[in-house]
Amino acid sequence: MATSDQLLVVIDPVARHSDGESVRIAKDVLSAGAAAKVCLPxxxxxxxxxxxxxxSRRPVVVGDDRALLRAVTQLHRRRELGTTSLSFVPVGAVLTLARSLGVPTGAVAAARAVLDGAVRRLDLLVDDSDGVVLGDLRIPSVPAAPPGYDGAPVGEEAAQGRPWLRMRQSLVRTLAPRPPRPAFPPARPSRLRVEVDGLMLVDLDQPVAGVSVVPGDPGVAEVQVRPVSVGAEAAPLNAVGRRVTVSGADFRYRADSVVGGPVRTRTWVVREAAWGLTLPG
Known part of the structure; x- marks a missing residue:
């Protein structure tokens, strides 16, 4: 084996409930190849x-992308990523991150990689609130609602204070077939300032359809901004750097499978070779 043969196998509850057979297979393979203590939180x-x-046991996470992200976040906040490597057996419905990292998605192949693989040091994107990103970071456009829409069904405001009218509307909704939901207009562009290593890539006067930050060469991230233009489609703006700052009106972002925000400003910094993951040799 590449590292300690003493394993702590932490099985995420979502994995146990969603695919108990894959969990059992992974546990059997790991227990047959090493001294494994199984934990069922x-x-x-x-x-x-x-x-x-x-x-001193080497942690093995059995679960989906969110379970791996939870484990890395915990070790990062305890400042133990530099001395602790993780192993991962993907089980569940959300495995996009696992595939992008090169982890086998079959229970047997992944468990064997834990036993026979080697630790690879990977970059980590860390934000100024101590959050981490293992894969992709994306800032989408701002969802828009129809003009005048406040979240209430049509006619509900008129029924306020009139119990008889509310009762009639309720009866009509019960008896009549439900009409199709009105189509919402497309998301409106965001106005954001994006800086990469202190150099401005786009400013607030240029609306954008989205921003993405993905892992690049060791120690840097690849940043792409998709501007919105009138007429011909605008070419994406690209940059490479270690530090990315986004600011503007309140915005949300998706870091791996987790939605963060809203925030007015957020800075992400690439930490090179910050965490270790066991991958097939």
């Missing part, structure tokens, strides 16, 4: 405690 707090009490 019921929630995020027990999951974190299991990692904190691992001792």
């Amino acid at each position: 019921d929630g995020p707090e027990e999951f974190a405690r299991a990692l904190d009490r691992r001792g």
Whole structure:
């Protein structure tokens, strides 16, 4: 084996409930090849405690992308990523990150990679609130609602204070077939300032359809801004750097599978070779 043959196998509860057969297979393969202590946490707090009490055992996470992200986040906040490598057996419906990292998605192949693979040091994107990104970071356009739409069904405002009218509307909705939902207009562009290593890529006067930050060469990230233009389609703006700052009106962002925000400004910094993951040799 590449590292310690003492394993702590932490099985995420979502994996147990969604695909118990794959969990059983992974557990059997790992237990046959190493001294494995199996932990079955019921929630995020027990999951974190299991990692904190691992001792000298090498942690193996069995779960989906969110379970891996939870484990890396916990070790990062305890400042233990530099001394602890992770192994991962993907089980669940959300495995996009696992595939992008090169982890086998079959239970047997992934468990064997844990036993026979080697640790590879990977970059980590860390923001100024101590959040982490293992794969892609995306800032989409701002969702728009129809003019005058406040979230209430049509006619509901008129019924306020008139119980008889509300009762009639309720009866009509019950008896009549439900009409199709009105189509919402497309998302409106965002106005954001994007800076890469202190150099401005786009400013607030240029509306954008989206921003993406993905891993690039070791130590840097690739940044792409998709501007909105009138007439001909505008070419994307691209840059490469270690530090990315986005600011403007309140915006949300998707870091791996987690939605963050809204925030007015956020800075992400690439930390080279910040964490270790066992991958097939």
